[in-house]
Amino acid sequence: MTQSKMAVSDCYKACLCVLLMVFGLACGQLTSNFYGTSCPTALSIIRSAVVSAVYKEHRMGASLLRLHFHDCFVNGCDASVLLDDTSSFTGEKTAAANTNSLRGFEVIDDIKSKLEAACPGVVSCADILVVAARDSVVSLGGPSWTVELGRRDSTTASKDAATQDIPSPLMDLNALIKAFSDKGFTAKEMVTLSGAHTTGQARCQLFRGRIYNETTIDTDFATSVKSKCPSLGNDDDLSPLDVTTNVLFDNAYYKNLVNKKGLLHSDQQLFSGGSTDSQVTSYSTNPSSFFQDFATAMVKMGNLSPLTGSSGQIRTNCRKVN
Template sequence: MAQSMSLLLVLCLFAFVPLCFSANLYPQFYDHSCPKAQEIVKSVVAEAVAKETRMAASLLRLSFHDCFVQGCDASLFLDSSGTIVSEKRSVPNANSARGFEVIDAIKSALEKECPNTVSCADILAIAARDSTVLAGGPSWEVPLGRRDSTGASLSGSNNNIPAPNNTFQTILTKFKRQGLDLVDLVALSGSHTIGDSRCTSFRQRLYNQSGNGQPDFSLDQSYAAQLRSRCPRSGGDQNLFFLDYVSPTKFDNYYYKNILASKGLLNSDEVLFTKNEASRALVQKYAENNEAFIQQFAKSMLKMTSITPLTGSRGQIRKNCRKVNS
């Protein structure tokens, strides 16, 4: 623990990171109260990803969609009940966010092993790391000690999570609100190296990018023609497409290489290269240097999963991730 805390001091001296004001998060948090916690999470995640490769991307995405709303507090898992309106109903999550049953399975296993001990927020932080590793990406030590919220924010989910058709400046502003910077934006966008996107998320690029009935000509036109074959002007909203068509299940830097080739699927991918010089330079850097991407992704995930956690006596340890303790 002393080594981890000294590393934390170094991070705080040289960079603004959420860890600096979340110093009561540390990797050994459950060493005595639930020593098998991380092993149990890893086992259930591995089983889920073995059944369905896409689940790695789905669990990683849940982490983004939770932390960008009220911080990393598992508010995303709450179902609607009483005064709670679930974030699962928001535009970024409806018919899209998935993997909740995997979180339920992890929680159930942990409640048997060590009741009322491991938070749903910590489960998600560990699962996001393990999903990344299973897809061939980097590992990192996950600081632990988060607690779970007793409320959700539908409006926060609708307003805070970057959308595929947002402008570059809007996306960057949404990141900065969370204490994340342009480097984090470009590195964390690299999570699109795995997983799928729905036709409805990029249709405007194929048919009506600027409201004038014209496609987005910054998208490679042969690639666009392939996309149109399964993403028509109307219908097929839920049809799935690889975010990285070259290596869709492998965590690597082909996401950035695709952007350089004008084959980034989402508008939010393409604008990283076309709308900002500093962002463009980072896309080029990560396209050329997989190791640089991998290292920065781990650093940025540490920052992102430490956004304003509930600690100490704030929040609770939910017995069921879907509902507040009675």
């Protein structure tokens, strides 16, 4: 192909991408200004709804962040986690890692309804999850980052994939490293993303074994948590993942690990004489480093196998396909 023909071809592709973006379609890649023309109020609508939800209940910030994580780790960031069961598939909500645990669906529904009123059929549920996660972190005092947009929504979900892919709170360090590596993350990025546990809560059922059976735990901390989690019963009673500043997004999670105050077995595994100890120590004393790395890792997570172009659809109701 001659240089002149190549130039014409490149120009055609560029013009086509501009036209596609005007109509809210993807050009095969994500862009930060994807809704700049098709729905210019999209980001402000999401931000306002998230800030309101977190103001009413601080825990909702952690819940929305967790929704994003559990979505992207299962077949990519495609909003499959939001789908209810149908006659043709069993969704991800009833997977062991999600049932009686994931929450915030009503907040996403509220955001979607507002966006449909402003820009019908334009903003995907997958993009809502990614933006809501960022805005939740910011609303709790954490870092911000530029969210790339243009994802489309899946038309199916998989309980089996959710069961297999989402890391368990009972995992040892090597299993955690592998689970994240399978999604393209380094061990350092695994430690970074685990810092999301600086906010939020966990059910007694998930940490009972640690507080009653493990020795790598501060005695006073274990005693205090046992008062909320007896050896039998009360499986759904909650305790904060970060015993010190649970309603803030900061680096206290790592300080707690250094002091053997990780609530979950998988948390304390990051500081247990293994290969990730030094990274935990670094973040425990350098919050700015953690914030910077967390923002970068979240952008990478949001890029896990997104549907773009003509793949998937823009669901008008995040709970079901069109």
